[in-house]
Amino acid sequence: MHIEPSFRKRYHKALSDTAMLKAVKNGTGRLRGQRATAIEAVGAERWMEFRNRAEAIRMHVIQHLDQYLEQLIDNVLKKGGHVCLAKTGEEAVQYISELAKKKNAKSILKSKSMVSEEIHLNPALEKQGCKVIESDLGEWIIQLAGETPSHIIAPAMHKNRFQVADLFNAVSDEKIPTEIADLCGFARKYLREKFLGIDIGITGCNFALADSGAITLCTNEGNARIISALSPTLVTIMGMERILPGLEELTVMLSLLARSATGQKLTVYNTLSTGVRKAEELDGPQEFHLVIVDNGRSKQLGTKYEKILNCIRCGSCLNACPVYRNIGGHAYGWVYPGPIGAVLSPLYQGMDKYGELAYATTLCGACTFACPVKIPLHDMLYALRNDKVELEKKGELAEDIAYKGWSATFASMSRYRFSIRMARRFQFPLVKAEKIAFGPPPISDWLKHRDMPALPNKFFHEIWPEMNKDRKE
Amino acid sequence: MAQGVLTGNREAFFSTIRQNIKTPPGGKAPRVENPMNGLFTQRQTNIEERRELRERFIHEWTTLGGKAFSIKNQTELGQVIKQIIQERQLHRAMRWDHPELEKLKLEDIFADTQASLSRWPLEKNYSDWIGKAAAMEAGIVWGDMVMAETGTLVLPAASPGQPASISVLPLTLIAIFTTAQLVDGFAGVVKTFKERYGTDLPTTTTFISGPSRTTDIEMVLTIGVHGSRFVYALILDEGT
Numbered sequence: 001m002h003i004e005p006s007f008r009k010r011y012h013k014a015l016s017d018t019a020m021l022k023a024v025k026n027g028t029g030r031l032r033g034q035r036a037t038a039i040e041a042v043g044a045e046r047w048m049e050f051r052n053r054a055e056a057i058r059m060h061v062i063q064h065l066d067q068y069l070e071q072l073i074d075n076v077l078k079k080g081g082h083v084c085l086a087k088t089g090e091e092a093v094q095y096i097s098e099l100a101k102k103k104n105a106k107s108i109l110k111s112k113s114m115v116s117e118e119i120h121l122n123p124a125l126e127k128q129g130c131k132v133i134e135s136d137l138g139e140w141i142i143q144l145a146g147e148t149p150s151h152i153i154a155p156a157m158h159k160n161r162f163q164v165a166d167l168f169n170a171v172s173d174e175k176i177p178t179e180i181a182d183l184c185g186f187a188r189k190y191l192r193e194k195f196l197g198i199d200i201g202i203t204g205c206n207f208a209l210a211d212s213g214a215i216t217l218c219t220n221e222g223n224a225r226i227i228s229a230l231s232p233t234l235v236t237i238m239g240m241e242r243i244l245p246g247l248e249e250l251t252v253m254l255s256l257l258a259r260s261a262t263g264q265k266l267t268v269y270n271t272l273s274t275g276v277r278k279a280e281e282l283d284g285p286q287e288f289h290l291v292i293v294d295n296g297r298s299k300q301l302g303t304k305y306e307k308i309l310n311c312i313r314c315g316s317c318l319n320a321c322p323v324y325r326n327i328g329g330h331a332y333g334w335v336y337p338g339p340i341g342a343v344l345s346p347l348y349q350g351m352d353k354y355g356e357l358a359y360a361t362t363l364c365g366a367c368t369f370a371c372p373v374k375i376p377l378h379d380m381l382y383a384l385r386n387d388k389v390e391l392e393k394k395g396e397l398a399e400d401i402a403y404k405g406w407s408a409t410f411a412s413m414s415r416y417r418f419s420i421r422m423a424r425r426f427q428f429p430l431v432k433a434e435k436i437a438f439g440p441p442p443i444s445d446w447l448k449h450r451d452m453p454a455l456p457n458k459f460f461h462e463i464w465p466e467m468n469k470d471r472k473e
Numbered sequence: 474m475a476q477g478v479l480t481g482n483r484e485a486f487f488s489t490i491r492q493n494i495k496t497p498p499g500g501k502a503p504r505v506e507n508p509m510n511g512l513f514t515q516r517q518t519n520i521e522e523r524r525e526l527r528e529r530f531i532h533e534w535t536t537l538g539g540k541a542f543s544i545k546n547q548t549e550l551g552q553v554i555k556q557i558i559q560e561r562q563l564h565r566a567m568r569w570d571h572p573e574l575e576k577l578k579l580e581d582i583f584a585d586t587q588a589s590l591s592r593w594p595l596e597k598n599y600s601d602w603i604g605k606a607a608a609m610e611a612g613i614v615w616g617d618m619v620m621a622e623t624g625t626l627v628l629p630a631a632s633p634g635q636p637a638s639i640s641v642l643p644l645t646l647i648a649i650f651t652t653a654q655l656v657d658g659f660a661g662v663v664k665t666f667k668e669r670y671g672t673d674l675p676t677t678t679t680f681i682s683g684p685s686r687t688t689d690i691e692m693v694l695t696i697g698v699h700g701s702r703f704v705y706a707l708i709l710d711e712g713t
Contacts (some may be wrong), residue, residue, distance in 0.1 A: 027692045050512055053505075060505045066490045073671075077477040085481030095480060137698055138689035156689055163688050184687065184695040191699065196607055212672040222641050222685040222700025229637040230603070240490075247666060247674075248508045251659035254680075255512070262688075265533075265623040269700060270680040271637070276474065277676050280633040282594050282602060284676055288477075294486065301493035468603070 007333065007356045014331040015449055019291060024150070024328045027157040032163055035262025035370075042259070054256050055374040057249045058310035065301065065309075068210040068243050069292065075213025081275035081288040089119030089295045096202070096235055097124050099289060105199035107292040111217065111224035112136040112155070113204030114313060115237045115293050117148060117335045118348075121202075133194050135223040135280040137187050148151055150329030150337060152315035153261045158328050160240060191223075201231025201285070205238035206312075207253060209247040210291075214274045215290070218257065218267040224267050234285035235262040235274070240292050253312060260314035260372040296348035305380055308343050310373045314360075317377055320370035323360050326449070332357060338366035339377045346384055351391055357383035424455045514622070515660040516704065520711055526621040526655040527708050537683025538696055539704040551582045554647075555686035555703055557584025557611075558586045561645050567591045569607065570634025574649065579613065593634050613637035616650030616706070618665060620680075622658035626650075626706070629670075629678040637677050646681070646701035651709040 014020065039047045062067055073083050086092035092115075100108065108130050110116065122132045122143075134143045138156040142149060144167040149155030156164070165178040168186055176186050203224050207216040215236050217224040217396055244250050258264040277284030300306055318324045318338030329337030334345040334354060340359060345354035358381050361367075367377040409415045430438045436452040438444070446452065518526065531541040542553045557563070563660040566583065568574055570593050583590035590613070614635070618627035626648050628640060640646055656662060666674070687702030696702055 023691065030688075030692045046512070052510060053508060057505050057508055064496065065494060066487050066496060069487070069490075073479065073483075077479060079479050080474040082477040083479050085479070085483060087481070087486055092480065120683060135699070136689075137687050142691065150646075154692070157692070159690070163690055180690045180693045180695055183690055184698045188698055192607070196603055212674045214674050214678075219684050221698045225595060225637060225641050226699060229641060232599070245504050246672065247507040247663050249505070251663060252508055252512060255659070264682070266680065268537075268627055268682050268683045268684070268686055269641075272674060272678040274674055274676050276477075278474075278633065281630070281636065281676060282597070282599070282633065283636040283638045284630075292486075294489075298489040298493060301490060302495065303493075341591065 010333055011327045011331040014327040020328050023160055024132050025325055027154055028325050031319045038259040038263040050256055051374055053252055062309050071210040072208050076290050079274050081290055084291045086291055086293045092119050093121055093124045097249050098131050100125055107197050108132045108200045109194055109198045109241045110134050110140050111203040111227050115239050116429055135191055140459055152313050155401045163287040167419045180345050195226050199230045199235045201227035202235045203227055205236050205242050207250055208238055208243045209246050210243055214272045216248050217271045220268045225271050228273050229283045231285050233287045237291045240294050240297055256372040257312055257314050260316040262369050305347055307375050310375055311340055317367035320366040322362055343380045351388055355388040427455055475644045492712045513660040516657055523652040524656050527652050529621040534706050537624050539683050541706040544707055544709050547560050554582045555586050558588050563588050563610045565589055565609050566611035567609045567639055569615055569639055571615040572617050606638050606642050609643045611645035612643040613647045614640050616648040616654050617655045618662050619650055620658045621655055624680055625680050625682040627662055627680055629675045631675055641700050645703040647705045649707045
């Protein structure tokens with residue numbers, strides 16, 4: 001397989017960051033446990049019915065995307081909201097930047113939005129003199145660290161409390177204790193002042209409802225809700241696929257999202273907002289802008305990757321993935337990490353840039369099994385590997401030889417048995433305590449982070465005739 | 474209300490979509506039939522059953538970190554509110570302008586404890602009300618619909634007197650409602666929404682399940698990072 005030096009560098013860096021790996025293993029372990037408990041409470045059969053229904057809803061929406069988007073646009077416009085249709089990320093950034101200029105905005109408060117990370121919105125706004133502040137605690141932490149999110153729902157999962165305290169101390173006049181309650185208390189106090197002086201609020205969009213033009217925001221902290229209540233001008237950025245027909249479909253998705261993401265029955269705050277406040281209302285935005293972003297999404301429609309647009313960004317595939325759990329999010333290189341990122345990144349950003357991510361998987365299928373909307377992620381990763389080879393019109397020479405040799409050996413029973421006899425005989429210089437302890441590259445790379453058991457004295461197929469004999473007797 | 478403005482080329486935006494999904498423009502998609510059926514319980518409830526729902530709600534709400542009280546009459550209501558005022562050491566609170574809250578004479582209860590309760594709107598202009606609202610220690614809302622199965626308050630801003638700010642800015646949230654507001658879960662809420670609003674939803678509707686929470690630092694649960702840290706549900710018997 002061909003791994004770009006940049007990816008190799010990223011995952012080597014990740015593998016040497018023990019604090020990050022410990023934090024990620026702890027975080028993903030907890031989220032997996034909470035999700036399992038939530039599913040157990042629902043019952044496996046009913047959970048499967050939830051997943052089937054959710055898949056059907058998402059497929060239906062994607063197959064009629066134009067109609068639902070048209071309906072949404074008309075409803076938002078009718079209710080006094082403005083809509084920007086952005087074919088590319090640049091178009092979306094330009095629209096929001098011009099709006100900020102027009103409003104002479106100095107203070108912009110954001111709630112978590114993966115699309116805004118995708119289109120590099122913050123640097124563009126800061127370049128024109130706006131102070132952009134992330135209000136989600138995890139997002140704020142990584143903003144202070146000058147990093148990108150490492151997990152879809154827990155963006156600062158890789159940081160420990162001491163690292164967070166250092167970041168907070170850099171913006172505080174006083175020394176903040178490293179107790180988590182104190183750190184959260186400081187964040188509340190610091191960000192509260194910012195909330196009260198918002199010029200423009202920017203939110204993401206969990207789901208938009210076509211039949212009412214309502215935007216749904218889900219946060220456990222309540223930051224999105226404060227932003228939508230206090231911003232005189234509110235901008236919501238949505239990937240064009242984040243749409244549902246109406247309230248009934250939303251209830252299915254909200255139930256799945258919370259349970260899959262954190263094991264909750266529902267996210268603490270789910271807000272449905274139809275945009276511009278009515279004349280006599282005093283809170284809520286006076287001006288509402290919905291920016292609908294394509295940025296490569298429409299190219300997936302009608303292809304074998306179409307189902308990737310079903311994703312509801314719950315992050316459960318990350319927590320299930322043995323590769324993500326061992327390298328964390330930053331090794332993936334773009335906005336979306338884990339199995340979903342390994343599919344989205346090459347599809348949205350190009351095979352030349354991120355095709356290698358298709359190899360950052362064991363193809364174990366844990367991601368597909370975890371996905372609440374049944375996206376066949378590991379099949380897609382396999383397909384992407386095929387596409388990469390097809391696109392490049394060649395595999396690596398060493399890889400070609402290795403696979404041809406493997407194929408020739410394993411196609412014949414006698415050659416297979418001969419090869420394992422030889423391997424067993426000649427492995428002894430490499431074995432220590434029944435494990436392969438040394439080896440040439442690429443085995444040496446593997447051995448740095450994992451154990452490889454030595455070949456046993458007898459394989460199953462060698463034991464089986466004896467076992468079978470005993471059984472017959 | 475003035476019509477909004479569309480920016481961007483609608484035709485160009487939809488061309489790739491339509492080309493790839495191969496559907497003609499102007500079609501109407503048939504919805505997935507009854508998407509909620511079988512997933513959520515759908516019961517018609519009488520008063521007795523709603524009292525059972527109250528127990529379910531109290532269980533869920535307290536599991537989430539809230540406090541809940543069953544209240545038989547106005548005297549008990551006064552006692553519980555005074556207890557909360559003392560527990561949270563409240564001096565200033567604000568409430569929704571809602572006819573049901575009006576009936577409960579909450580201002581008198583607050584006045585008895587030397588605390589003040591203001592009714593929304595606090596002032597007419599943003600620059601005047603925002604400072605006052607931010608200084609409030611508690612917000613009181615009417616729990617318009619309440620989902621027992623998930624321990625969730627459903628708060629549609631059905632009139633200008635019922636803003637989101639009251640339920641999210643102060644550290645303490647107090648929701649008052651009767652057992653008549655209780656439904657099983659989403660099925661009951663969606664039914665009521667359809668009957669009341671159709672697709673013309675209120676400007677803001679909020680579903681609140683417990684206090685604000687985060688696990689962003691080391692996955693340790695911390696309560697009250699942005700929204701309410703202390704949440705109280707005061708459930709009155711129907712007819713109180």
